[in-house]
Amino acid sequence: MPAPVPTPAHPHPDAEGLPIGIIGLGAMGHGMASSLRRAGYRVHVCDVRLEAAQAFAAGGGVACATPSELAAHCEVIVSVVVNAAQTEAVLFGEHGAAAAMRPGSVFVMCSTVDPNWSIALEARLAALGVLYLDAPISGGAAKAASGQMTMMTAGHPEAYAKVGDALDAMAAKVYRLGDQAGNGSKVKIINQLLAGVHIAAAAEAMALGLREGVDAAALYEVITHSAGNSWMFENRMAHVLAADYTPLSAVDIFVKDLGLVLDTARATKFPLPLSATAHQMFMQASTAGFGREDDSAVIKIFPGITLPQAEPKP
Secondary structure, eight states, X not given: OOOOOOOOOOOOTTGGGOEEEEEOOSHHHHHHHHHHXXXXXXXXXXXXXXXXXXXXXXXXXXXXXXXHHHHTTOSEEEEOOSSHHHHHHHHHSTTOSGGGOOTTOEEEEOSOOOHHHHHHHHHHHHTTTOEEEEOOEESOHXXXXXXXXXXXXXXXXXXXXXXXXXXXXXXXXXXXXXXXXXXXXXXXXHHHHHHHHHHHHHHHHHHHHHHTTOOHHHHHHHHTTSTTOOHHHHHHHHHHHTTOOOOSSBHHHHHHHHHHXXXXXXXXXXXXXXXXXXXXXXXXXXXXXXXTSBGGGGGGGSTTOOOOOOOOOO
């Protein structure tokens, strides 16, 4: 069945006058840039792979070679990179955006990071006269491409006013969680706590079924129609059944994200026993060589099971 074509967005009246930059054209960033373009915004894009930016711009938009070049043209910059280290490089590295951003412009940070780092970043940018939105995202590549993802945002009202309706062009749900940075990142890592624990539990359940000789497809059918189901079981165990570990979200993402969860809790001596166990499972999978595979590959740590194999190609 062909993938649904996103409904064209109704152009916002201010869209043509507001140049927006997207830095990072991975699965999520590319979809977000496409949503903004459909809504009528003038989209500038930048990626470490210049060819990716050029390919996007061929359909409408402007490719920029560096974050500083993009910042010179845009009043709003949306950063969709992997982590805090990459965000740091985007802003303050060689050819970084921060030095080229004009006072009153807005930096929207969409990575999953330590909430305290995000709070500190708001203060660093404020010293440069730059507004900041703490705005992690969730939903996956398909929802990003169709403008249906979720954004967990926090920041000063002036930042929201400057961004206007651009957030709504990128996401179906834009949650405003506070008037200063921090709560967006805190809610995101709590979401990642649940996501990681659910994937680990789903893998454990499927592994037990395989060990006990239950047909994997039958087990999947029963669980997905029973009270024990979860969104992660239904989504990720389908990858296991298909023997397809193409990394839509990799094992190492949860090594990082559950590490952030545990670091945050450790600072206030708050116990998270399930998160700690799930983190160790993803660590074990990464150490075993599966770090760049889909996070469902955490099932590969269980001994004495035979995983489903891909159907041979005709």
